[in-house]
Amino acid sequence: xxxxxxxxxxxxxxxxxxxxxxxxxxxxxxxxxxxxxxxxxxxxxxxxxxxxxxxxxxxxxxxxxxxxxxxxxxxxxxxxxxxxxxxxxxxxxxxxxxxxxxxxxxxxxxxxxxxxxxxxxxxxxxxxxxxxxxxxxxxxxxxxxxxxxxxxxxxxxxxxxxxxx
Numbered sequence: 001x002x003x004x005x006x007x008x009x010x011x012x013x014x015x016x017x018x019x020x021x022x023x024x025x026x027x028x029x030x031x032x033x034x035x036x037x038x039x040x041x042x043x044x045x046x047x048x049x050x051x052x053x054x055x056x057x058x059x060x061x062x063x064x065x066x067x068x069x070x071x072x073x074x075x076x077x078x079x080x081x082x083x084x085x086x087x088x089x090x091x092x093x094x095x096x097x098x099x100x101x102x103x104x105x106x107x108x109x110x111x112x113x114x115x116x117x118x119x120x121x122x123x124x125x126x127x128x129x130x131x132x133x134x135x136x137x138x139x140x141x142x143x144x145x146x147x148x149x150x151x152x153x154x155x156x157x158x159x160x161x162x163x164x165x
Contacts, residue, residue: 045117053118056081060108061125064089070134073104083118085111093134095143099151100132102140 060081067073076090092105105126112120135144 052083052116056084057108057123060084060087060089061106061127064091064106065104065129068131068133070131070137070139074139081110083113083116085113085120087111093139095140095147096128097147099144099147100130100135102129102131102134103127104129 060079073091079087081087087108087110090107094103096103108123110120112118134140
């Protein structure tokens with residue numbers, strides 16, 4: 001009779017080894033979940049910082065190119081940005097084959113912001129700007145005159161071809 005009770009009680013509870021295995025599995029899964037949450041939080045923070053930095057870069061570019069005076073653009077300068085700190089900038093301006101369109105290489109060097117976790121660095125952008133006023137500058141006036149003459153010659157050539165047809 002005692003034997004029957006012991007056999008009967010064995011099926012009702014958990015053995016110590018089963019409880020230890022369950023606790024170990026629970027502990028491992030908890031560690032992975034917590035670690036995953038920290039990785040997700042770090043990723044979100046990095047994405048936010050990157051987005052703020054990109055917005056600052058766009059703002060800085062916009063502020064620089066509001067200036068229409070070629071001499072001020074050519075000389076470069078400094079501008080204070082919200083999240084990147086002080087930004088030093090330089091440009092290289094080249095004339096294109098399209099009248100009054102200039103290729104501008106903009107180099108930005110920024111300090112960063114320790115409070116926001118943004119490290120200092122550099123950014124280089126290449127863009128094309130339509131600036132008719134830059135053509136009067138001595139650096140571009142002769143080249144602009146040559147381009148205008150080439151365009152006039154091309155127009156005359158096309159007009160003559162149409163008359164012949």
